[in-house]
Amino acid sequence: MTIQHDGEPRSNAVRKKLDAYVPTGHKTYTPTQAIVTSAEGIWLTTADGKRLLDFTSGVLVANLGHAHPDFEAGYARYAEGVPRNCYNAVSPLEADAAERLIRNMNLPSMEKVLWADSGSAGIIKAIWAAQHTRPDKKIMLATRLGFHGKKGLAGDVTGEVSKNPDVRFIGFPMDEVADVDAVDAAEANRETLLPKFADELDALKREHGDNLLLLITEPYLGAAGSFHPTKWYLQFLNEWCRENEVVFILDEVQSCHGRTGNMYACESYGVEPDIVVLGKGLGNGEPIAATVGRAELLDSFDYGEASDTFSGNPRGCAAVLAALDVYERQPIVEHGRTMAKAMRDGLVALRDEFESVVNVRGEGLVWGVEMSSPEVATAAVLAAYNEDLHLLGPLAKKVLRVSPPLTIQEHELHDGLERMRRALKRVEGSEG
Numbered sequence: 001m002t003i004q005h006d007g008e009p010r011s012n013a014v015r016k017k018l019d020a021y022v023p024t025g026h027k028t029y030t031p032t033q034a035i036v037t038s039a040e041g042i043w044l045t046t047a048d049g050k051r052l053l054d055f056t057s058g059v060l061v062a063n064l065g066h067a068h069p070d071f072e073a074g075y076a077r078y079a080e081g082v083p084r085n086c087y088n089a090v091s092p093l094e095a096d097a098a099e100r101l102i103r104n105m106n107l108p109s110m111e112k113v114l115w116a117d118s119g120s121a122g123i124i125k126a127i128w129a130a131q132h133t134r135p136d137k138k139i140m141l142a143t144r145l146g147f148h149g150k151k152g153l154a155g156d157v158t159g160e161v162s163k164n165p166d167v168r169f170i171g172f173p174m175d176e177v178a179d180v181d182a183v184d185a186a187e188a189n190r191e192t193l194l195p196k197f198a199d200e201l202d203a204l205k206r207e208h209g210d211n212l213l214l215l216i217t218e219p220y221l222g223a224a225g226s227f228h229p230t231k232w233y234l235q236f237l238n239e240w241c242r243e244n245e246v247v248f249i250l251d252e253v254q255s256c257h258g259r260t261g262n263m264y265a266c267e268s269y270g271v272e273p274d275i276v277v278l279g280k281g282l283g284n285g286e287p288i289a290a291t292v293g294r295a296e297l298l299d300s301f302d303y304g305e306a307s308d309t310f311s312g313n314p315r316g317c318a319a320v321l322a323a324l325d326v327y328e329r330q331p332i333v334e335h336g337r338t339m340a341k342a343m344r345d346g347l348v349a350l351r352d353e354f355e356s357v358v359n360v361r362g363e364g365l366v367w368g369v370e371m372s373s374p375e376v377a378t379a380a381v382l383a384a385y386n387e388d389l390h391l392l393g394p395l396a397k398k399v400l401r402v403s404p405p406l407t408i409q410e411h412e413l414h415d416g417l418e419r420m421r422r423a424l425k426r427v428e429g430s431e432g
């Protein structure tokens with residue numbers, strides 16, 4: 001049924017037209033279905049003139065905020081007069097963006113860049129690279145309940161069951177880090193907690209021996225409900241892969257460009273993967289992704305084997321360059337780290353005030369607020385909309401995602417949290 005909201009004639013007309021011409025499956029369910037016509041900073045304006053405070057950054061894409069003046073000016077400068085596409089030619093922007101990205105990542109294993117036109121396409125290229133380099137190996141390990149995309153091989157390594165007979169899922173810390181207050185204890189309890197994860201991997205090693213090709217994980221489980229592991233867990237996976245000659249792929253499609261309090265989550269967790277996949281924030285909204293990693297792996301393709309129409313197109317590369325300029329010249333990541341502390345304190349206070357908030361967990365400016373039930377979570381998203389606060393539809397049915405642009409100012413952050421507080425009050429009030 002078409003979503004409609006009282007008092008929104010223009011938005012309701014768009015919602016109706018959308019339903020008439022665009023299949024439901026094209027959109028991820030969000031009960032508000034805000035119709036946004038323009039955006040600036042952390043503010044979205046709807047077709048009916050409602051101004052929404054954006055606690056989503058799109059879906060963790062516009063990390064620099066909407067219409068960031070320096071990003072937009074840089075983008076316009078780099079993109080001025082460039083060809084619309086360069087499939088059978090090369091734009092210098094592509095070479096420049098690859099060089100700058102590698103320099104910015106600043107890890108010895110980050111040697112080459114394979115562009116992609118979406119996060120999932122970047123993941124597929126990472127898997128292809130491992131398969132091309134080591135055709136004698138087959139088994140792909142993926143952390144259970146991870147999300148790497150819906151398409152092809154990216155979908156195969158997503159979730160907890162796979163139609164691909166070569167995929168095996170392994171455990172990821174969830175119960176151990178269910179709430180932010182539990183993380184320090186889990187971090188300190190490596191010796192007690194590690195065997196659960198190590199034994200599982202060792203059993204797979206005994207079963208599959210040299211047939212183990214790759215291990216793919218997100219730094220934190222995003223779509224599964226924002227579970228942020230201990231550092232030792234990811235470091236253990238990294239070491240285990242190195243010892244067993246398994247290609248370690250880190251899916252930073254969502255975590256890249258400052259989300260976790262560092263430019264890349266590999267810095268936050270102290271790991272050095274063989275391949276890192278970047279997306280979302282990479283172009284601050286321009287659709288571009290990148291598979292970055294060891295030359296030995298990414299050079300395994302011959303001409304055309306990893307190319308497609310839109311990957312590395314001039315405008316995407318212009319956006320990568322313009323975003324890097326802003327991150328390198330302005331203290332965006334440092335500012336995000338400062339805001340992270342205010343966010344943590346604010347969300348923990350909400351958890352302590354409201355019974356319907358079960359746990360909060362997160363890092364940097366990517367947080368999950370676990371509600372008592374899917375119904376309460378959906379009601380909270382709608383109540384937030386009534387407070388002019390934009391939230392994504394719940395993750396894993398009952399976790400509210402809080403991920404504002406990194407450029408959010410402290411008073412705006414408190415304003416957003418206060419709107420959340422009023423929304424939760426409404427939800428609990430209407431329940432009682």
Ligand SMILES: Cc1ncc(COP(=O)(O)O)c(C=O)c1O
Nearest residue numbers: 118119120147148149251253254
């Ligand atoms: C961690 C992660 N990997 C991969 C993807 C897939 O990216 P895309 O939707 O651009 O294909 C997403 C998208 O949400 C993601 O969060």
